[in-house]
Every structure is written in C-alpha cells, then in structure tokens.
Amino acid sequence: xxxxxxxxxxxxxxxLGDIVYGCVACGDCRTAVRYTxxxxxxxxxxxxxxxxxxxxxxxxxxxxxxxxxxxxxPSQELANAIYQCTTCGDCHATCHQSMDPDISLxxxxxxxxxxxxxxxxxxxxDAGYGPMPRHRKVLEWCEKEHNPYMELHENRIAWIPExxxxxxxGELAFFMGCTEPYRQPELxxxxxxxxxxxxxxxxxxxxxxxxxxxxxxxxGMHDLAEKLALHNIKAFQDAGAKEVVVHCAGCYRTLxxxxxxxxxxxxxxxxxxxxxxxxxxxxxxxxxxxxxxxGKKLTYHDPCHIGRHxxxxxxxxxxxxxxxxxxxxxxxxxxNAAWCCGAGGGVKSGFPDLAEKIAQVRVEDAKEVGVDYIIxxxxxxxxxxxxxxxxxxxxxxxxxxxxxx
Numbered sequence: 001x002x003x004x005x006x007x008x009x010x011x012x013x014x015x016l017g018d019i020v021y022g023c024v025a026c027g028d029c030r031t032a033v034r035y036t037x038x039x040x041x042x043x044x045x046x047x048x049x050x051x052x053x054x055x056x057x058x059x060x061x062x063x064x065x066x067x068x069x070x071x072x073x074p075s076q077e078l079a080n081a082i083y084q085c086t087t088c089g090d091c092h093a094t095c096h097q098s099m100d101p102d103i104s105l106x107x108x109x110x111x112x113x114x115x116x117x118x119x120x121x122x123x124x125x126d127a128g129y130g131p132m133p134r135h136r137k138v139l140e141w142c143e144k145e146h147n148p149y150m151e152l153h154e155n156r157i158a159w160i161p162e163x164x165x166x167x168x169x170g171e172l173a174f175f176m177g178c179t180e181p182y183r184q185p186e187l188x189x190x191x192x193x194x195x196x197x198x199x200x201x202x203x204x205x206x207x208x209x210x211x212x213x214x215x216x217x218x219x220g221m222h223d224l225a226e227k228l229a230l231h232n233i234k235a236f237q238d239a240g241a242k243e244v245v246v247h248c249a250g251c252y253r254t255l256x257x258x259x260x261x262x263x264x265x266x267x268x269x270x271x272x273x274x275x276x277x278x279x280x281x282x283x284x285x286x287x288x289x290x291x292x293x294x295g296k297k298l299t300y301h302d303p304c305h306i307g308r309h310x311x312x313x314x315x316x317x318x319x320x321x322x323x324x325x326x327x328x329x330x331x332x333x334x335x336n337a338a339w340c341c342g343a344g345g346g347v348k349s350g351f352p353d354l355a356e357k358i359a360q361v362r363v364e365d366a367k368e369v370g371v372d373y374i375i376x377x378x379x380x381x382x383x384x385x386x387x388x389x390x391x392x393x394x395x396x397x398x399x400x401x402x403x404x405x
Contacts, residue, residue, distance in 0.1 A: 009126065010067060012119035012222065020064045022111045029057035029091035029113075042094050044340045045084055045347075048357040054081040057091035057113055064120055079129035082121060084354060087114045087218055087345035088304040093336040114309065117345075121220030131219040132350035139221050146210035146228070147178040157206045159185035164192070170203030173241040173269075175232075175255065177248040178211050179379040187379065190400045191247055191274060197405070198286035200277070202245060208235035214254040214305075219346040229254075229262045237268045247274040247400075249303035249378035250344070253310055273306065275315040275377060275399060282322060288404040294325030296372040301331070301362065301385065301396075302338035303378035311336075316377055316399055323402050331365040339365055341376075343384035360388040367392050375399055 013020075032042050041047050043056040053059025060082065066072035092113040124130035131139065138148035145153045159181050160166065174195075180188040195202055213228035215221075232255075236244055246252040256271045281287045298320055306312045313335050321328050333339045342348070342358025363385060366374050374389060374396045376382055385396045 010123045011126065012122040013064060013068060013116075016112075016116060016119055019111060020061050020068070020116055023058065023061035023095075025058050025062070026096075027058055028094050028096065032094045042090050044086060044088060044090070044342060044358045044361065045354065047361065048354055049084060054078070055084065057095070060085075060117065060120070064116065067120075067123075074124055074127040074129050076129050079124045079132075082117070082124065083130065083132050083135075083219070083346060084351055085117055085345050086304070086340050086342060086347045086355075086358070087117055088340035089114050089308040090304075090337075090340065093308050118217060118220065118222075121218075122222045123220075125220040125222075131221060131346065134349045135215070135219045135221075135346050138349060139216055139219070139224060142211050142216065142228075143224055147182060148211060148215050149178060149182045151182045153207065153210075156181050156209070157204065159188050160192075160204070161189060164196075166192070166202065166204045168203060168205060169239045170201070171240060171242040172200065172202050173205055173236055173239060173244050174202035175212070175236075175244050175246045175251055176204065176206075176209060177246070177251040177379075179248060179383075183383075184379050187398055187400060188247075190403075190405055193405050194278065194281075194287060194400065194403055198281045198284075200281070203239060203241065205235050205239045205241070208232075208239070210235075212248075212251040212254040213258075214250040215346065217254065217258060218344065219350075225258075226262050229259050233259060233263055233267065241269045243270045243272055245272050245274055245277055247377065248380075249306040250380060252312075253305035256310055273312060273315065273377070275319060278399075278403070279315050279319055282319065289319075289323045289402055290404050291324045293323050293373075293402070296325075297327045297329050297370060298323070298373045298375055299329050299331050299366055299369060299371040300334070301341065301366075301374050301376040301381055302335055303376060303381045304338070304340050304344055306377065307338055308336050316375070319399055319402065320375055329369050329371055331369055333365055341378075341381040341384045343380040348380065348384060355384055356387065359384045363388040363392055363394065366394055373397055375402070 029042050046056045049055040141150050142148045210228050210231050213225035216225035339362045342355040348355040377399050382396050389396045
C-alpha cells in the first residue's frame with residue numbers, strides 16, 4: 001500500500017465518526033476562567049510553544065477537519081506539532097462540548113479530545129510521519145523485549161528480594177508495569193513488602209506479563225498496543241486473576257479504560273489501584289503510616305492518567321490526610337483542573353526540554369501554597385517533577401513512602 005493510499009484511509013479518525021465537528025471553536029481550550037485560579041491558559045504545552053493554533057485543542061480540531069475533508073495532507077511539520085501534546089486532557093475537562101456523553105448537546109456530538117489526538121497520531125504513523133524518532137526506538141524494543149527501557153524481559157522480576165517467593169497464579173495479581181521493575185525497583189519492593197506485611201500475597205505473572213502498551217497507544221502505534229493488550233488480558237485470565245492491582249497511573253489508565261475498548265467487552269478481571277487496597281488495609285488496622293511527617297505540609301499532585309482520564313481522586317487524598325500530624329494543602333489547580341507534570345503523551349522522551357518546562361510550572365503551584373512535600377502516585381510524574389522540585393527544596397514522594405515498612 002502506498003503512502004498516499006494510507007493517508008487517504010485515515011482509518012483511525014474515521015472510526016470516530018464526526019465527533020470532531022463538535023468543536024465550535026470557542027477557544028475555551030486556550031484560555032479559561034476557573035474560580036480557584038482565575039483566568040489562565042488551559043493547555044500546558046501552549047505556554048512553552050509559539051502559541052499557534054496547532055499547539056492547542058481548537059487548532060488540532062481544525063487540522064483534523066482539514067484532513068478529513070482532504071483540504072490538508074499529513075506532513076512531518078504537522079506531526080512535529082501534534083506530538084508536542086501531553087494528552088493531559090485539560091482541554092477535555094474545560095470544553096463545554098465534552099461534559100457528559102449522555103446529554104444531548106446543541107449539535108448532538110460529544111468530544112473525547114484524547115481519543116481524537118491518539119487517532120490522529122495513529123493516522124500519522126500510517127502516513128509515515130510518526131511516531132517521533134525516539135519513540136520509534138523504544139517501541140521497537142518494546143515489541144522485542146516487551147518494555148521500553150532497552151532492558152531484557154527476563155530481568156523484569158530482578159527486583160524481587162532474595163528469599164521472597166511470589167506465586168505466578170492467583171485471584172489477586174499485581175501488574176508490575178515497566179518503569180518500576182526496571183527504573184524504580186525500590187518502589188515496587190516497598191509495595192510488595194506492605195502487602196505481604198498485611199497478609200496479602202499477590203501473584204506476579206512472569207514471564208507472561210508484557211508492557212501495558214500505554215506508550216504505544218499515546219504515540220499512535222495502535223497495532224502494537226492492541227497486540228500487547230490482548231496478550232496481557234489472556235495472560236491474567238489464564239493465571240486465574242479476578243482482580244489486577246496496578247500502581248503506575250499510566251498502566252492503570254491503560255488497563256482500566258483502554259483495555260475494554262480493545263477487548264471489545266468487559267474484562268474478565270477487575271482493575272483496582274494500589275491506593276484502594278492500601279486504604280482498605282489501613283482501615284482494617286493492618287498497615288501503619290509514618291509518624292515522622294508531623295508538623296509538615298503535604299500536597300497531592302493528580303496524575304492526568306488516573307485523575308482526569310479515570311476520575312480517580314479521593315483514595316490518595318484520604319491516605320495523606322490520615323498521616324499523623326500533617327497538614328494537607330491542595331494546590332489551587334487540583335483534581336480535574338490539575339496542571340500536567342509534562343511527561344505524558346510521549347513528550348518526556350520526544351521533547352524533554354518541553355517536559356521540563358511544564359514540570360517547573362507545576363512545582364511553582366506547590367511552592368505557591370507553601371508545602372514541604374509533593375505526593376503523587378505516578379512514576380512518570382515523580383521522575384519529571386523531581387529535578388525542578390529539588391531546586392525549590394520540595395521533595396517529591398510516592399504515596400507508598402508515607403507508610404511504615
């Protein structure tokens with residue numbers, strides 16, 4: 001098939017029908033007013049790019065219309081702009097045309113911005129203009145060794161401490177992901193130690209667990225993402241899993257929201273976040289929170305994947321508020337209005353300088369309210385926020401670090 005034929009197909013955008021025409025070009029996705037912060041720029045990328053239309057939602061929608069109506073053709077210049085998007089979904093949270101899919105709006109169309117952007121990227125991949133060079137390298141390795149970190153698949157369980165045995169089958173399974181086993185082994189060790197200390201023994205499905213496919217989905221490699229997703233669903237089903245516990249926000253969003261779409265029906269297991277389990281174990285008195293944070297001010301950074309994308313906000317906050325002697329302070333931009341860390345949508349690997357600038361803005365949000373610690377539940381957010389936060393003297397911790405181990 002020639003490139004021209006592939007471009008004409010636009011197979012991923014066309015699957016979404018005409019929902020892009022739900023955009024009325026009002027511009028609220030560029031600048032909006034929220035009572036907590038007043039007037040501000042909605043798109044984190046827009047603050048650090050030339051500010052032209054392709055760098056925020058309204059412009060992207062106009063471009064997609066042009067492509068569908070064959071008034072525009074894909075190009076590398078277009079791809080370079082489209083891939084400078086963290087797919088954070090703040091435009092979706094602000095847009096009046098995306099408030100509720102069950103409500104019949106004036107033009108009868110419900111916008112799902114992130115899904116549209118990912119479809120556009122997938123069509124750019126078909127056309128030969130995506131993903132970005134760094135994305136292509138990590139995804140080639142992801143197909144070969146089932147992780148994006150240039151590591152061997154057999155080393156995915158190298159983090160398991162000596163003397164600790166975890167079953168490979170069970171009704172409660174832990175989805176390791178890639179970042180924690182390969183880049184933050186101490187974090188996944190803490191999670192497992194906490195669960196074991198509370199009498200919970202999760203299964204670890206190795207060697208059958210592969211990368212969740214989030215990176216492939218966000219960067220337009222939908223065929224690879226589907227391959228990884230269907231493999232993992234079968235692996236956990238074959239292992240007898242009834243519940244799959246996830247820590248990484250990106251993995252959680254992918255399993256919780258994307259896998260059912262790919263699978264075409266309800267998953268054969270329930271996907272739960274680690275904070276749901278930890279909060280329950282706290283209430284049962286099987287876990288304890290550290291007491292050395294007394295007198296400190298803590299805030300919580302909502303990862304986009306678990307917050308705006310999955311409407312998951314309260315369990316982490318409930319845990320933080322239970323830490324003895326701390327003061328919990330919300331940043332002005334929180335929950336569905338939270339500012340992105342800058343790492344998502346492939347921006348961290350494809351445009352690292354842009355990711356760093358966005359992270360600096362988020363750290364300034366924390367500095368503004370005078371906190372001592374930033375808490376989050378996403379390894380990507382943590383890694384991207386740490387450098388600017390360290391300059392301000394504000395440690396960034398995972399919520400697991402609040403527990404007594």
